[in-house]
Amino acid sequence: MIENRPFTTTALAGLVWLALFSLLYTFGVEIGVWPEFPPGGFRDVDLVVGFAGAVALLAALALPSPHVRRFG
Numbered sequence: 408m409i410e411n412r413p414f415t416t417t418a419l420a421g422l423v424w425l426a427l428f429s430l431l432y433t434f435g436v437e438i439g440v441w442p443e444f445p446p447g448g449f450r451d452v453d454l455v456v457g458f459a460g461a462v463a464l465l466a467a468l469a470l471p472s473p474h475v476r477r478f479g
Contacts, residue, residue: 435441 432441
């Protein structure tokens with residue numbers, strides 16, 4: 408049984424929101440509402456975003472937390 412109900416409801420609400428957004432976006436693409444980007448318009452954006460995310464994750468893991476006392 409899941410003990411943490413607020414987290415569960417938040418996660419389920421997020422999944423429902425993601426599903427609704429995906430459905431809305433798919434319908435928008437089908438009827439031509441969203442603009443068409445040229446091929447290669449977002450070239451290497453995934454590499455830059457992935458690198459920035461990796462640096463942020465490394466910083467979050469490496470820097471000490473202000474809430475945890477390490478000594479004493």
